[in-house]
Amino acid sequence: DAKTTQPPSMDCAEGRAANLPCNHSTISGNEYVYWYRQIHSQGPQYIIHGLKNNETNEMASLIITEDRKSSTLILPHATLRDTAVYYCIVRVAGGGNKLTFGTGTQLKVEL
Amino acid sequence: DGGITQSPKYLFRKEGQNVTLSCEQNLNHDAMYWYRQDPGQGLRLIYYSQIVNDFQKGDIAEGYSVSREKKESFPLTVTSAQKNPTAFYLCASSLRGRSSGNTIYFGEGSWLTVV
Numbered sequence: 001d002a003k004t005t006q007p008p009s010m011d012c013a014e015g016r017a018a019n020l021p022c023n024h025s026t027i028s029g030n031e032y033v034y035w036y037r038q039i040h041s042q043g044p045q046y047i048i049h050g051l052k053n054n055e056t057n058e059m060a061s062l063i064i065t066e067d068r069k070s071s072t073l074i075l076p077h078a079t080l081r082d083t084a085v086y087y088c089i090v091r092v093a094g095g096g097n098k099l100t101f102g103t104g105t106q107l108k109v110e111l
Numbered sequence: 112d113g114g115i116t117q118s119p120k121y122l123f124r125k126e127g128q129n130v131t132l133s134c135e136q137n138l139n140h141d142a143m144y145w146y147r148q149d150p151g152q153g154l155r156l157i158y159y160s161q162i163v164n165d166f167q168k169g170d171i172a173e174g175y176s177v178s179r180e181k182k183e184s185f186p187l188t189v190t191s192a193q194k195n196p197t198a199f200y201l202c203a204s205s206l207r208g209r210s211s212g213n214t215i216y217f218g219e220g221s222w223l224t225v226v
Contacts, residue, residue, distance in 0.1 A: 043201050043217035099215055101153035
């Protein structure tokens with residue numbers, strides 16, 4: 001699985017959009033980009049995933065660049081409850097379905 | 112409700128003792144996984160299983176053992192051979208195969224402390 005690079009921490013004001021970047025310059029054509037988040041002492045929560053096209057669901061939007069070497073997770077209106085560690089992971093569908101976690105981005109949402 | 116149930120949430124173990132962490136899922140998922148997380152670190156894969164009666168070692172399998180006798184259950188035993196077992200343990204599951212994504216879902220975790 002390709003490695004990803006994320007900033008260790010970010011701050012965001014409540015009500016504003018949080019844009020979390022991820023670099024995955026060695027991603028292969030059959031690897032998906034996944035985003036999870038983990039609130040302290042809880043299991044990681046799935047947010048969204050995509051292959052090539054931008055994706056949106058009730059939680060977030062995922063923007064993947066045309067060359068697929070980077071992506072951005074967007075939380076459109078961040079709340080205090082969005083404070084968590086956000087993990088960007090690239091993974092081949094099938095093939096053991098393993099997820100390889102890095103250290104993620106600690107997002108702190110403040111008043 | 113469908114989901115992944117891990118038990119116990121908190122467990123204390125004396126050095127030299129084996130301990131088994133339970134993981135049950137009612138999502139009808141084929142694949143199940145065990146991860147370990149140390150404070151301030153990401154998750155590391157211990158073992159995974161794609162079907163009943165089959166499992167593979169992950170990146171840090173030494174000192175751990177698993178079984179997969181039923182589709183819905185994937186217990187993890189932390190043996191006395193595991194030198195540094197104090198950690199947060201996470202169980203996960205997913206469908207198998209190559210269809211779009213096959214998202215992995217996680218349980219709420221079990222804290223193991225060796226005293």
